[in-house]
Structures are given as structure tokens and as C-alpha cells.
Amino acid sequence: xxxxxxxxxxxxxxxxxxxxxxxxxxxxxxxxxxxxxxxxxxxxxxxxxxxxxxxxxxxxxxxxxxxxxxxxxxxxxxxxxxxxxxxxxxxxxxxxxxxxxxxxxxxxxxxxxxxxxxxxxxxxxxxxxxxxxxxxxxxxxxxxxxxxxxxxxxxxxxxxxxxxxxxx
Amino acid sequence: xxxxxxxxxxxxxxxxxxxxxxxxxxxxxxxxxxxxxxxxxxxxxxxxxxxxxxxxxxxxxxxxxxxxxxxxxxxxxxxxxxxxxxxxxxxxxxxxxxxxxxxxxxxxxxxxxxxxxxxxxxxxxxxxxxxxxxxxxxxxxxxxxxxxxxxxxxxxxxxxxxxxxxxxxxxxxxxxxxxxxxxxxxxxxxxxxxxxxxxxxxxxxxxxxxxxxxxxxxxxxxxxxxxxxxxxxxxxxxxxxxxxxxxxxxxxxxxxxxxxxxxxxxxxxxxxxxxxxxxxxxxxxxxxxxxxxxxxxxxxxxxxxxxxxxxxxxxxxxxxxxxxxxxxxxxxxxxxxxxxxxxxxxxxxxxxxxxxxxxxxxxxxxxxxxxxxxxxxxxxxxxxxxxxxxxxxxxxxxxxxxxxxxxxxxxxxxxxxxxxxxxxxxxxxxxxxxxxxxxxxxxxxxxxxxxxxxxxxxxxxxxxxxxxxxxxxxxxxxxxxxxxxxxxxxxxxxxxxxxxxxxxxxxxxxxxxxxxxxxxx
Numbered sequence: 001x002x003x004x005x006x007x008x009x010x011x012x013x014x015x016x017x018x019x020x021x022x023x024x025x026x027x028x029x030x031x032x033x034x035x036x037x038x039x040x041x042x043x044x045x046x047x048x049x050x051x052x053x054x055x056x057x058x059x060x061x062x063x064x065x066x067x068x069x070x071x072x073x074x075x076x077x078x079x080x081x082x083x084x085x086x087x088x089x090x091x092x093x094x095x096x097x098x099x100x101x102x103x104x105x106x107x108x109x110x111x112x113x114x115x116x117x118x119x120x121x122x123x124x125x126x127x128x129x130x131x132x133x134x135x136x137x138x139x140x141x142x143x144x145x146x147x148x149x150x151x152x153x154x155x156x157x158x159x160x161x162x163x164x165x166x167x168x
Numbered sequence: 169x170x171x172x173x174x175x176x177x178x179x180x181x182x183x184x185x186x187x188x189x190x191x192x193x194x195x196x197x198x199x200x201x202x203x204x205x206x207x208x209x210x211x212x213x214x215x216x217x218x219x220x221x222x223x224x225x226x227x228x229x230x231x232x233x234x235x236x237x238x239x240x241x242x243x244x245x246x247x248x249x250x251x252x253x254x255x256x257x258x259x260x261x262x263x264x265x266x267x268x269x270x271x272x273x274x275x276x277x278x279x280x281x282x283x284x285x286x287x288x289x290x291x292x293x294x295x296x297x298x299x300x301x302x303x304x305x306x307x308x309x310x311x312x313x314x315x316x317x318x319x320x321x322x323x324x325x326x327x328x329x330x331x332x333x334x335x336x337x338x339x340x341x342x343x344x345x346x347x348x349x350x351x352x353x354x355x356x357x358x359x360x361x362x363x364x365x366x367x368x369x370x371x372x373x374x375x376x377x378x379x380x381x382x383x384x385x386x387x388x389x390x391x392x393x394x395x396x397x398x399x400x401x402x403x404x405x406x407x408x409x410x411x412x413x414x415x416x417x418x419x420x421x422x423x424x425x426x427x428x429x430x431x432x433x434x435x436x437x438x439x440x441x442x443x444x445x446x447x448x449x450x451x452x453x454x455x456x457x458x459x460x461x462x463x464x465x466x467x468x469x470x471x472x473x474x475x476x477x478x479x480x481x482x483x484x485x486x487x488x489x490x491x492x493x494x495x496x497x498x499x500x501x502x503x504x505x506x507x508x509x510x511x512x513x514x515x516x517x518x519x520x521x522x523x524x525x526x527x528x529x530x531x532x533x534x535x536x537x538x539x540x541x542x543x544x545x546x547x548x549x550x551x552x553x554x555x556x557x558x559x560x561x562x563x564x565x566x567x568x569x570x571x572x573x574x575x576x577x578x579x580x581x582x583x584x585x586x587x588x589x590x591x592x593x594x595x596x597x598x599x600x601x602x603x604x605x606x607x608x609x610x611x612x613x614x615x616x617x618x619x620x621x622x623x624x625x626x627x628x629x630x631x632x633x634x635x636x637x638x639x640x641x642x643x644x645x646x647x648x649x650x651x652x653x654x655x656x657x658x659x660x661x662x663x664x665x666x667x668x669x670x671x672x673x674x675x676x677x678x679x680x681x682x683x684x685x686x687x688x689x
Binding site: 073 | 270272276305380381382384386387394
């Protein structure tokens with residue numbers, strides 16, 4: 001049994017690919033002369049139109065004093081307030097009798113980046129950072145110890161300011 | 169209404185209290201907290217802090233609640249605007265020189281200044297332009313540091329040393345804003361009960377060196393317990409952090425220790441945190457020592473007891489609970505020849521001016537409980553009986569070398585121990601037991617007061633309370649007996665305490681009766 005095939009007899013100008021190709025390419029070439037809207041990450045981290053918000057909450061940074069020691073006094077408020085329970089703190093006493101953290105570790109995998117630690121810190125020591133590039137080759141590198149937290153140089157978050165809710 | 173009672177209204181709550189009660193105590197009964205610093209129920213009141221000012225109707229001005237006795241028909245306003253304003257002013261004055269070092273202060277979280285400022289203090293200070301007074305930290309004694317900056321001069325410590333400890337080495341020196349608590353330069357704060365000033369201090373001015381920077385107040389889990397140090401049986405609280413005991417503090421019990429606890433008891437917690445604990449039952453045969461599960465261990469215990477061919481001697485330590493002693497004696501049964509408790513002796517250290525409160529010579533918390541249950545204190549006599557004994561049951565005793573040597577003469581030895589004693593390598597069966605911090609139990613103190621202690625942390629490995637091991641072994645040795653399943657049941661099944669339950673004892677204990685005590689003696 002033969003299959004009935006209906007052959008459409010369309011005009012040549014309608015079935016030619018040349019017309020469609022030219023139409024597509026014209027759109028492409030048109031965009032070559034229009035302003036760029038794509039940010040060239042990672043060569044460019046920000047553009048005039050877009051930059052990371054100052055209240056972005058990324059991986060942590062521990063602030064240091066003039067002597068390069070951490071500002072932390074091991075008061076224990078950040079592990080207490082942390083909803084993810086990702087901060088490990090063991091207090092100790094230095095040679096001058098001052099309280100300081102013997103162990104201060106943040107598990108960045110467990111962290112939910114709420115910023116409560118920065119908000120609660122009475123010494124303005126621990127901060128969440130305006131930072132988002134955190135790739136590592138192994139999981140255990142994501143537990144940041146005190147030395148690593150102090151070595152971070154990225155800017156710190158301003159957090160959300162109730163007096164300026166829209167960040168203007 | 170008897171004539172000794174007066175009715176007063178405190179913050180709208182009408183109550184009847186005994187004549188002569190101070191307003192602050194009456195308010196406590198009415199459920200109203202009057203903020204206070206210098207007042208303490210166990211100390212005389214000088215009314216120096218001016219924090220407890222309350223408005224008393226028809227009184228010309230605010231009255232200090234800690235020294236004003238109630239009168240019939242009196243109407244007291246604790247939280248009226250006038251009283252609140254006065255307290256706000258007091259708090260503002262206190263904060264002029266108080267440093268803002270709560271993050272590093274050990275008292276933070278249990279600080280009365282912090283609490284009351286948060287509750288009714290001013291939002292900001294009006295003295296920002298002036299530098300705060302500063303004085304260096306002083307070392308007062310073996311376990312006490314004085315931080316003068318934080319001091320609010322409530323003088324509780326001074327009054328404690330003067331009128332409770334009877335060793336007035338502390339005094340207020342200088343006057344006005346230069347005033348500070350000073351110590352007699354010839355003396356140290358080394359009274360055996362001086363550690364109480366740390367608890368009495370409402371702020372972080374007097375702090376314990378032992379607890380310094382160790383934990384924050386809000387991280388601690390608190391468990392009601394009884395000090396195992398001596399026969400006084402002071403009520404205490406075990407503070408644990410991550411299942412480690414970090415400090416012991418007195419728990420108020422006006423009939424036993426008021427609000428106090430001696431330094432010896434306070435410092436005696438490190439044994440509760442030992443890491444080298446025995447975690448599985450060990451039994452020995454010709455081939456050597458084997459670890460086993462509880463089923464095998466209890467069978468072995470039952471067969472040792474049932475097969476004991478002769479006399480049984482029970483040797484107990486002073487920290488064993490009534491339940492443990494009672495059920496170990498039950499396990500030994502009728503073959504028991506002797507049962508003795510080892511009572512270490514020390515120096516008696518009375519608190520000074522509080523009657524019937526001292527660190528006692530007999531350093532065995534459950535001496536009376538042991539007596540009630542049938543233990544003698546004739547340790548030497550019990551040891552002398554060991555040669556020719558079929559079975560010696562050793563219940564949590566600090567053995568000395570002579571005891572260990574004597575135990576070698578017994579045919580079989582069962583050792584209930586929290587920590588494996590290498591000298592006891594001859595024991596047939598070593599059973600891991602829970603310590604005071606890990607089990608429920610009852611101690612009977614020297615005034616026949618039975619007091620409960622509660623578990624503060626979990627026991628390591630397979631360790632179990634000694635009463636459970638002994639009663640299970642007993643149930644297996646004597647066929648068809650039902651062993652108690654809970655500590656409360658184990659307590660109620662003991663003869664001297666028949667009819668009593670843990671609920672009857674409550675958290676402050678009750679006297680188990682002179683009649684019973686007389687019969688036991």
C-alpha cells in the first residue's frame with residue numbers, strides 16, 4: 001500500500017534558507033554595535049551598573065588590632081546566637097591574663113550566612129564578608145580556623161540597617 | 169487569723185505573712201521580685217545599696233524593703249513610677265564607674281547588675297565625658313580574685329566574712345567614689361568557707377580562679393546534687409558544660425547548708441570528669457581477663473554469689489548511695505559475715521557563726537545511710553575477716569595498699585569500680601559503675617536527712633548505677649525475684665525507707681525519722 005504524500009508546492013522565495021540566514025545574522029551583527037550588557041566575569045568583578053551589595057553576607061573575616069592579634073575576647077556570644085551551630089570556640093587566657101580564643105573555628109559549609117555573629121559581636125571582631133569566591137579542592141578546607149579568618153582581606157558586610165532599609 | 173500574722177498588699181497582691189517579716193521577703197512570697205544588691209537572706213541587712221527602695225503607702229518617702237518590716241494593712245508598691253525612677257537613678261550611679269566588660273566577665277549571664285539594668289535601667293549614660301575609675305585586679309586568696317572596677321560595694325562579702333565566717337579579713341576602705349573592698353594586708357582570704365564570697369557577689373567583682381574564663385553562664389546545664397565530701401550533706405548544683413563538670417555551687421537549703429558550701433567540696437569535682445573510666449565489665453578466668461556484656465557479667469555475678477562457699481564480706485565506700493549499699497547488702501544476702509564502710513577522716517572546719525554547719529571530720533557522705541542499712545564502720549574488723557572469706561564485694565572504695573593486700577586473702581573478689589584499679593588485678597569480676605554525677609541516688613546526712621541527687625551527665629560506655637548491677641545480680645542469683653527497674657523503686661524497696669518515694673524527698677530532702685535511726689544504732 002502506497003503512502004500518500006502530499007507535496008507542497010510553495011514559491012521559491014518562501015522556502016529559500018538565504019533569507020532566514022541573513023535575517024538571523026543581521027540581528028547578530030546589530031548587537032555587535034550595541035552597548036555590552038554582559039559582565040566579563042571573572043576578568044571583571046563588577047561594572048558601573050552592577051556591584052555586589054555592601055550588605056552581602058559571605059564567608060567570615062576576623063578583624064585584628066594594631067598588634068595583629070584578633071579582636072575576639074572569646075565572650076561566647078557568636079556560638080550562642082548561631083542558628084546553624086557552626087562556630088566552635090574554646091576560651092583561654094594569655095600571658096597578660098586577657099581572655100582570648102584558644103580555638104575559633106567556623107564551618108562555612110554549615111553556616112547559613114545570617115550575619116547574626118557579626119551583629120551580636122560586642123568587640124566588632126567577627127564579620128561576614130562581602131565575598132563569594134570560595135572554591136576549594138577539599139571539604140576540610142571549609143572549616144576556617146582563627147589564622148585563616150584573620151588572613152582574609154575582603155571587605156566586610158554592613159548588614160541590613162533598619163534606619164536605611166533599602167540600602168540607599 | 170492568728171495575731172502573729174499580718175496582712176499586706178504588695179503590688180496589688182494581698183498576702184498574709186508572719187509579723188516581723190521584711191517587705192522584701194513578703195514580696196518574694198507574693199511573687200514580686202524587689203531588685204536588690206546588699207540584701208541576702210543569710211546575711212544581716214545594712215541597707216546600703218538603696219536598690220530595694222519601694223513605695224509604702226502613708227510613708228513620707230521611699231523605704232528600703234530589706235529592712236522595713238511589714239505592718240498590718242500596709243500597701244506596698246514595688247513597681248510604681250516613683251520607685252522605678254529611684255531604682256533607675258541608683259543603677260545610673262552604679263554604672264558611672266562600672267566597666268563595660270561583660271564580654272570578658274565571668275559573671276555575665278548570671279549578673280544581677282546586668283539583669284536589673286536590662287530590666288529597668290536607663291538606656292544611655294549621662295557620664296560619657298568622664299573617664300571611669302580604674303584599679304588593677306587584686307589577688308585575695310587561694311581561689312578568689314578581686315576586680316575593683318566591677319565592684320558595686322554591696323558589702324555582702326564583708327558581711328559574710330564578718331558575721332558568717334567569723335574571720336573579718338575584708339573591709340570597705342576609703343570613702344565616697346574612692347571606696348573599695350580591701351583585705352587585711354597581714355591576711356589572705358583563706359578561710360575554709362571563703363569561696364562563698366564568689367557566689368554572694370552579685371556582680372563579677374569577686375571571681376573564682378578555678379572557674380576563670382572556663383565557661384559562660386548560659387552554656388551551663390545545672391543539676392541538683394548533694395556534695396559527697398562529708399557527712400554534712402550540703403546541697404549543691406553541678407554545673408556541666410558539654411557533659412563535663414566545670415564547677416560546683418551551693419544550692420540553698422535552709423535546714424542543711426543555708427546558702428553556703430565549703431571550699432573543699434567546691435573544688436572536689438575533677439574526679440567526675442576522669443577520662444580513664446572503666447567502660448565494660450571485666451571477668452577473669454584461668455586464661456586471663458575478658459571484657460563482656462552485661463548479660464554475661466550479671467550471670468557471672470549471680471553464680472559467684474550463689475556459689476559462695478562460706479561467708480561474704482561487703483566493703484563499701486562513703487560515696488555509695490543508699491540504693492547501691494542497700495542492694496549490695498541484699499545481693500550478699502544471709503551469708504554476709506561483715507559489712508563495713510570505709511570512712512576517711514579529715515579536719516573539721518566549721519563555717520564559724522552558723523550553728524550545725526561545718527566540713528565534718530567524717531569524709532563519707534552516706535555514713536548515716538550506711539548505718540541505717542546495716543553497715544558498720546569497723547573497717548579494720550571487716551578487713552581482718554577477709555582470710556577464709558568466700559566472697560568479698562567491694563563497692564566503690566578508695567582502697568589503700570593494705571586493703572588491696574588483705575583482699576588477696578579472699579577466695580573471690582567482686583569489685584564495683586568507676587575506674588580500673590591496677591592493684592586489684594586479682595578480682596574475679598570488675599563491674600563498671602556510674603558516679604555521683606551520673607546516677608540518681610540518696611545520701612542520708614548526719615542529721616538523718618535523706619537527700620536526693622540527680623544525674624548531671626551520662627555514664628561512660630556500659631557503666632551502670634551500682635544498685636542496678638547488684639539488684640539484677642540478686643534477681644538472677646535468687647530465682648523468680650523481681651529487681652527494681654527505677655532508682656526510685658530501688659530506694660522505696662529498701663527496708664529503712666519503706667514507704668518513701670523520691671517525690672516525698674523532693675529536692676531538699678526530708679528527715680527519715682529518729683525512731684528508725686534509734687533502732688539502727
